[in-house]
Amino acid sequence: MRKVAIVGVGMSKFGEEWTRGFRDMMIDAGSKAVEDAKLSGSEIDAMYVGTMAPGSLVGQDHIGALVADYMGLTPVPATRCEAACASGGVALRQGYMAVASGIHDCVVVGGVEKMTDTPGDEVASALGGAGDQEWELFMGATFPAIYAFTARRHMLEYGTTEEQMAAVAVKNHANAAKNKYAHFQNEITIDTVMKSKYVASPLKLFDCAPITDGAAVVVLMPLDKAKKVCEQPIEIVASTQASDYLALHSRASMTSLNATKVAAKKAYETAGVKPSDIDVVEVHDCFTIAEIMAIEDLGFFPKGQGGPASAAGKTALNAEISVNTSGGLKGCGHPVGATGIKQAVEVVWQLRGTAGARQVKGAKVGMTHNVGGSGATAVVHIMKNEV
């Protein structure tokens, strides 16, 4: 099995992109990534794209071929992967396997979602397809409701407070304000969150990631070849994935994601690192409670301590562990299928030392954590700067 490195990254401006479609955003992100990799494009011999619900949102499936077509990559094999909000993560893992296996030598992996052209209730319905449609959405449980169950239970079991959850949003907005690609460019205060309207109690508007349009792309090569063409190849030292029961009610715990724990354990073993070795991590904060659970389940803080750690600023830029320097899903935005790839783009920038105002000092080891639905899929990648 070959070692695999990321040699180029790019992303579109995340936000409500009223003047840009699915195709425009992918071309934007893709051309930046190919240019960043200093490739002409002819080296690319396969393509993956993660996207969740283009059929429901914009009436278009067959996204692999579409993106290959519009990126000028025809006739390379082009495959769409989907695992709800972890679609980007699973696409990255398939691209990793394609290179690791020796089957492909230069693989482009994109993630994209166009969400704002669709009426809000249809978006909520499409996103509900990430959970158990027959047992959750059909009964009225949209995603804010499902994560509200989780938050309420976390509060009961561990004493987590709404103010602690609010601290996650405040920190992620602060990071996003330093990221020109982020959906939100403004800082907020605890008061902003606490005074915002309840979406599904205890989750308020500012506890929820926004509906966002965007695309992100990475270019993969075997590490040995990457070292010849790239100044700072970022090696993927672990690429792991796990599943859990689709419906929240089927799981052993409502306050911990087993898929995250299983994928993280295997990732740490594969990479030969431990949580304290991670300098920068992008976690899946679709809701503030999700970040609190993630930093616990990934082993950065003991179970139940995610809330207090967040409130104490331990996850801020250059604090104990720099969490969601991009702004996360909350601040940078959450174009569903693009999120897992955007996480990788941010970690690459951090490990190269080119993250500007939000640079984590001396970052050597980074991690991405991408979750599908309410936790039925988790994908973890660990990356290192090979220079």
Next chain:
Amino acid sequence: MRKVAIVGVGMSKFGEEWTRGFRDMMIDAGSKAVEDAKLSGSEIDAMYVGTMAPGSLVGQDHIGALVADYMGLTPVPATRCEAACASGGVALRQGYMAVASGIHDCVVVGGVEKMTDTPGDEVASALGGAGDQEWELFMGATFPAIYAFTARRHMLEYGTTEEQMAAVAVKNHANAAKNKYAHFQNEITIDTVMKSKYVASPLKLFDCAPITDGAAVVVLMPLDKAKKVCEQPIEIVASTQASDYLALHSRASMTSLNATKVAAKKAYETAGVKPSDIDVVEVHDCFTIAEIMAIEDLGFFPKGQGGPASAAGKTALNAEISVNTSGGLKGCGHPVGATGIKQAVEVVWQLRGTAGARQVKGAKVGMTHNVGGSGATAVVHIMKNEV
């Protein structure tokens, strides 16, 4: 890179399955495949599923986790792949890569589509997402219309006739009548086809594959391990894929699929075989004209000779080349995401010599050919019986 073999196969009865949902059909096919592989299930360490449009058709995405959940495979990595009607084929190729790379040792690959619970116009709309939605479906070009363009052009360029196309449907119904899993169990005549109503001239009702519910599953292992646990492992000796421009109007030819030709060329090279070595092939006959193009583009007959060859019976069971012994998409049915996997199931049965009344005598080398949309994706697999 490790060699990969299929050690177990299973499928649900294809048809209008009014009493069975998405989950039921996958459990049916999956349990048959795992039983066929003589596994307990605990050996399985990853899962792929090909499905095209469950979000649009039944409101459910995140199909990887769903299927893993209902098949009792949680917490294995579970990933959905999509390439329109080639979703099964691309899923099989990802499973192949996962085993070939050494990352996974026992991988289940399924394909499924539940289509008949959805009103016909919504199905047509969802399937239109396999083409270029903005430039084809939006202008009114549904899939029968797109393939009608192709058929009309093939008739103009090569003199192909409606009777020759009808011969494809007659042959595929004859094969389906010998397959207990097939949607249609009845033979038809040229007259049946010729007297059926036009759907999109020159294509009539009996030139079109039906809307079908169904699931199919295969189990993959490294060849060396497969030989220890399996009496007749079927080696996948080539797994290739190519893309083409999404919209028909962008392509160099309307009567030949470049993606098929690129994928087939690479498959023949990889496997070290030529068209005349193939004993049995499942090709993508979503419309009769598609089978005629396929047997030309795959190199079984010269360009333009697919029609006369079909009319002359050269593609019948145990004739020059046995094409679509399962009944193909026309006779066995076309539950979109399941088709690519069903093709593999049929070829495995043929190469094992267990295909009963439709057995191809002495079949040693088989091929599957799965197309997405009007040809923007093609996936080719070549398989051999290793005993």
